[in-house]
Amino acid sequence: MSLKIYNTLTRKKEDFITREKNQVQMYVCGPTVYNFIHIGNARCYIVFDMIKRYFRYLGYKVKCVQNFTDVDDKIINRSKEEGISCEEVSEKYTRAFLEDMENLGVEPAEVYPKATEHIREMQEIIAGLINKGFAYVVDGDVYFEVDKFKGYGKLSGRTKEEMRAGERVEVSERKKNPLDFALWKKAKEGEPWWDSPWGKGRPGWHIECSAMSLKYLGMGFDIHGGGMDLIFPHHENEIAQSEAYLSEEPFVRYWLHNGLLTFREEKMAKSVGNIVLLRDLLKQWHPNALKLFYLSTHYRSPIDFTFEKMVEATKAWERLEITLDNINFILTRGRFEALPEKERTKGLEKAIKRTEDKFKKAMDDDFNTPRALSAIFELAREVNTFIDENQSRLVIEDKKVLKEARDKILNLSGVLGLKLMQPLSILPDLVRKLRGYYLELVGSESEESLNLEEVLDCILSLREEARKEKDWERADQIRRRLKEFGVEIEDTPFGPRWRFPLAK
Numbered sequence: 001m002s003l004k005i006y007n008t009l010t011r012k013k014e015d016f017i018t019r020e021k022n023q024v025q026m027y028v029c030g031p032t033v034y035n036f037i038h039i040g041n042a043r044c045y046i047v048f049d050m051i052k053r054y055f056r057y058l059g060y061k062v063k064c065v066q067n068f069t070d071v072d073d074k075i076i077n078r079s080k081e082e083g084i085s086c087e088e089v090s091e092k093y094t095r096a097f098l099e100d101m102e103n104l105g106v107e108p109a110e111v112y113p114k115a116t117e118h119i120r121e122m123q124e125i126i127a128g129l130i131n132k133g134f135a136y137v138v139d140g141d142v143y144f145e146v147d148k149f150k151g152y153g154k155l156s157g158r159t160k161e162e163m164r165a166g167e168r169v170e171v172s173e174r175k176k177n178p179l180d181f182a183l184w185k186k187a188k189e190g191e192p193w194w195d196s197p198w199g200k201g202r203p204g205w206h207i208e209c210s211a212m213s214l215k216y217l218g219m220g221f222d223i224h225g226g227g228m229d230l231i232f233p234h235h236e237n238e239i240a241q242s243e244a245y246l247s248e249e250p251f252v253r254y255w256l257h258n259g260l261l262t263f264r265e266e267k268m269a270k271s272v273g274n275i276v277l278l279r280d281l282l283k284q285w286h287p288n289a290l291k292l293f294y295l296s297t298h299y300r301s302p303i304d305f306t307f308e309k310m311v312e313a314t315k316a317w318e319r320l321e322i323t324l325d326n327i328n329f330i331l332t333r334g335r336f337e338a339l340p341e342k343e344r345t346k347g348l349e350k351a352i353k354r355t356e357d358k359f360k361k362a363m364d365d366d367f368n369t370p371r372a373l374s375a376i377f378e379l380a381r382e383v384n385t386f387i388d389e390n391q392s393r394l395v396i397e398d399k400k401v402l403k404e405a406r407d408k409i410l411n412l413s414g415v416l417g418l419k420l421m422q423p424l425s426i427l428p429d430l431v432r433k434l435r436g437y438y439l440e441l442v443g444s445e446s447e448e449s450l451n452l453e454e455v456l457d458c459i460l461s462l463r464e465e466a467r468k469e470k471d472w473e474r475a476d477q478i479r480r481r482l483k484e485f486g487v488e489i490e491d492t493p494f495g496p497r498w499r500f501p502l503a504k
């Protein structure tokens with residue numbers, strides 16, 4: 001089976017055929033840089049990151065363009081509130097966005113164009129639209145005339161009446177039709193402006209995405225993405241401008257939209273006042289947990305945020321980490337005998353193959369991540385059963401199949417954007433405390449430079465020594481103290497090991 005993608009434009013799942021062989025060219029609407037992003041915005045970036053990674057898994061080269069809207073009413077208002085210039089506002093929040101994406105583990109776009117650096121390109125399109133009779137000038141403002149563009153409404157599937165009832169349509173006497181939208185806005189006192197054939201002013205919001213996508217990807221590129229709230233009017237208007245300007249269609253081959261995050265029954269939005277900033281969430285929760293929270297639901301479905309679901313997602317992540325820990329522990333500690341027992345690994349080998357098939361089938365069906373995840377979890381269960389059944393007597397064949405299972409879990413989770421088996425040394429405060437405890441145990445004051453894994457191994461071997469000497473009290477005390485630090489000791493057939501329970 002090959003990849004099928006739901007196209008908002010045709011309202012169907014379609015075979016995915018790229019414009020250029022083996023290459024996907026995509027544009028994802030980026031943030032308006034006037035504030036830190038919230039976790040609803042993050043859904044869009046997590047979803048398109050997963051999509052990009054899956055394209056690469058399929059062997060495509062991917063070029064993704066993501067804009068920064070750095071001229072907008074919201075930025076102007078924020079600059080007044082903070083008493084800094086619009087450039088300072090947008091620079092600050094552009095930097096914050098890139099930082100947030102890095103912390104979230106979302107891969108950077110190939111091109112990050114800024115609206116303010118493409119004013120000339122926007123003016124060119126506006127001039128072209130006026131020339132062709134699709135736009136008109138009213139006292140320094142320029143509007144797109146929707147009645148002139150036959151396909152207006154084709155993306156949102158709404159009639160003009162329905163669109164007019166839409167909340168984001170601004171009524172004005174200057175417009176011929178209330179649905180007409182601004183391509184260029186006459187400068188007001190104290191606002192940023194650029195010279196233009198229509199007087200000093202600034203561009204409207206929609207024209208920037210047409211200008212930047214056409215510049216970096218050209219007409220007829222593969223994928224245009226964003227949240228469902230952008231279908232109308234933003235993307236509807238982008239289509240109208242671009243297709244009218246170039247007298248060509250389609251502007252975009254596949255339109256993809258992620259469902260919205262709600263919180264307390266309403267869309268998460270700054271204007272509603274129910275936002276959780278991504279950077280605040282990531283102080284308490286791991287990016288893997290947020291990604292699993294999102295990927296457990298299909299990207300087009302709405303999803304409601306609750307902290308209970310974040311606990312569930314963390315537990316799911318933990319199940320994968322424990323499985324990988326189990327494998328790694330056996331691979332480093334297990335004694336594998338050279339016995340000819342080929343038969344017993346067959347079941348797990350088949351499970352690995354089946355997992356990849358199910359994963360691909362699920363993802364090929366319009367990126368069905370809930371089903372793709374369940375394939376990975378099924379493999380994790382099979383691995384754990386295999387270990388339980390065979391760990392009392394390991395043979396050399398087991399080593400190979402366990403490694404394969406580990407690599408498959410890591411690899412497929414990575415395609416979804418999860419980063420498993422990361423070193424734990426990212427907890428500096430805990431390392432310091434544990435190092436202090438270790439020095440207390442060995443009665444030494446010398447400065448040790450052990451990392452987290454090393455210091456825990458040392459403490460664990462002290463506990464082992466105590467057990468050998470039948471000093472049960474000391475051994476127990478070490479276990480209890482480690483528990484206070486949030487570390488659990490688990491005794492296994494290959495000796496004890498430590499681990500951090502991830503779920504709260």
Ligand code: AMP
Nearest residue numbers: 031032040041043044226227260261268
């Ligand atoms: P904005 O800065 O408002 O243009 O939003 C940036 C991206 O986040 C756009 O693709 C929006 O569609 C998306 N977005 C905004 N709010 C939500 C939400 N509550 N749930 C999911 N996506 C959202």
Ligand code: ZN
Nearest residue numbers: 029030209234
């Ligand atoms: Zn856009």
